[in-house]
Amino acid sequence: xxQGEEDPQALSIQExxxxxxxxxxxxxxxxxxxYRQNSGRxxxxxxLIRSNEREKHSGRLRVTLxxxxxxxxxxxxxxxxxxxxxxxxxxxxxxxxxxxxxFGQGTILTVHP
Amino acid sequence: xxxxxxxxxxKVTEKGKDVELRCDPISGHTALYWYRQSLGQGxxxxxxxxxxxxxxxxxxxxxxFSAERTGGSVSTLTIQRTQQEDSAVYLCASSVSGxxxxxxxxxxxxxxTVL
Numbered sequence: 001x002x003q004g005e006e007d008p009q010a011l012s013i014q015e016x017x018x019x020x021x022x023x024x025x026x027x028x029x030x031x032x033x034x035y036r037q038n039s040g041r042x043x044x045x046x047x048l049i050r051s052n053e054r055e056k057h058s059g060r061l062r063v064t065l066x067x068x069x070x071x072x073x074x075x076x077x078x079x080x081x082x083x084x085x086x087x088x089x090x091x092x093x094x095x096x097x098x099x100x101x102x103f104g105q106g107t108i109l110t111v112h113p
Numbered sequence: 114x115x116x117x118x119x120x121x122x123x124k125v126t127e128k129g130k131d132v133e134l135r136c137d138p139i140s141g142h143t144a145l146y147w148y149r150q151s152l153g154q155g156x157x158x159x160x161x162x163x164x165x166x167x168x169x170x171x172x173x174x175x176x177x178f179s180a181e182r183t184g185g186s187v188s189t190l191t192i193q194r195t196q197q198e199d200s201a202v203y204l205c206a207s208s209v210s211g212x213x214x215x216x217x218x219x220x221x222x223x224x225x226t227v228l
Binding site: 030031035043044045048092099100102105 | 144148155156158161163172202204206211213214219220221222
């Protein structure tokens with residue numbers, strides 16, 4: 001079952017604008033990861049933020065984490081048409097489930113040229 | 114270097130038939146994972162291998178599903194007596210060691226359609 005919830009479910013913006021996607025989770029985390037998926041196939045890892053970090057940057061990506069609110073956000077600045085994809089947050093399991101990723105429902109981002 | 118590969122890319126089968134899905138992880142990766150993605154259920158974890166053993170198979174939906182990994186490399190996911198609800202994209206991923214901070218690298222998936 002999905003532990004994370006993401007909003008919005010879909011986001012449509014113009015090229016050059018910023019896109020913000022939010023993720024909430026229910027259990028404590030070791031880290032939270034964001035993935036991108038094009039055309040419903042393979043997932044590509046974007047960025048990982050650990051539970052003791054509050055913000056992380058990678059190129060045009062900025063991720064924040066608020067463990068008190070059990071939420072994270074992904075900001076894509078100066079979006080491009082090539083950023084059109086589905087974006088998922090995922091938390092790594094704990095205990096005997098440390099291997100698995102539990103994904104949110106995802107946000108479908110459409111960037112119009 | 115080569116990424117994670119999966120075969121076949123598409124599989125159409127009739128209800129009741131058995132299917133085998135193959136995953137070739139990145140060379141040297143000790144951890145291997147299977148997930149599936151369907152419209153109704155989103156992305157779901159199925160099973161995790163560390164080497165040839167599976168410490169977490171909690172996501173396998175029924176005893177019709179099984180998986181094995183041999184030689185610490187190739188893995189096969191087998192679905193017996195397929196049902197229409199098994200239709201989904203089956204994704205395989207691998208990572209260097211299975212640590213929680215490891216990046217999981219995903220293959221392109223196998224789209225399974227059960228008629």
